[in-house]
Amino acid sequence: MTANLQGTLNLTGSQPDRHIYQMDKEKHEIALSTKELQVAYGNNVALQNADLSFERFKITSLIGASGSGKSTFLRSLNRMNDDVATVGGQIMYRGLDINSHDIDVYEMRKHIGMVFQRPNPFAKSISDNITFALKQHGMHDKKKLAEIVETSLKQAALWDEVKDDLKKSALSLSGGQQQRLVIARAIAMKPDILLLDEPASALDPISSSKIEDTLMELKKHYTIIIVTHNMQQASRISDYTAFFHAGEVIEYDLTRKIFTRPKVQLTIDYVNGNFG
Known part of the structure; x- marks a missing residue:
């Protein structure tokens, strides 16, 4: 798996031909x-016949x-x-x-990162949260690690808030800051794809807005690719939206x-608030 994942991403494919998928036809x-x-x-069976391209x-x-799959x-x-x-x-x-x-699942997860609903920083310093996995994979160059810490925190819009306190415990950060730290930790591995499962659902509106701006x-x-219960959030930040119901993809199109x-x-019923 490792060798095969070093090439340039060039996967292409056609959209599913089911009528519920209305994606644009251009390549x-x-x-x-x-x-x-x-x-x-x-x-x-919690999910079936899910054919999607991202x-x-x-x-x-x-x-x-909830429970839609x-x-x-x-x-x-x-x-x-x-x-x-x-x-x-x-x-x-x-x-x-x-x-x-x-497939080497651990190698694959370097390329497809995951951020969960509730912030789960390690009980370590802010900088150690970023460098922990990198060190586990053999990186020990202090200068390089410091550069990755700064770059990752900047990309997650957290650097200006914590740059003077990198040795501070990550657990002392606010919920919104912790979630952005977890995002920074994920992107420190330089993945191609970032999966987020309701990353703002446990946050206040200001913190949620910062997460949206970050994304x-x-x-x-x-x-x-983000799961969200917040349809306003989906409409604000996403290019495409897939609607799930009873374990199936019902419709997939431009947001x-x-x-x-x-x-x-x-x-129509779901986006109009008739159920869910």
């Missing part, structure tokens, strides 16, 4: 795609009511469901099916179309 550079993705917890350097929001889908994209569920279908990244048994800047360098001209009645 885009695709960072990640899924085909017939299915996730089952025992006999309970354009590089764009933000895609996954929306839907969106978080299950997101967690599958870097194999977070492996120990708790049976996952079938393909997840294509750089021409490889990363859902295959022979808008980060998409210049990363492909971002402006999902929120102004959806094609499917279920989507």
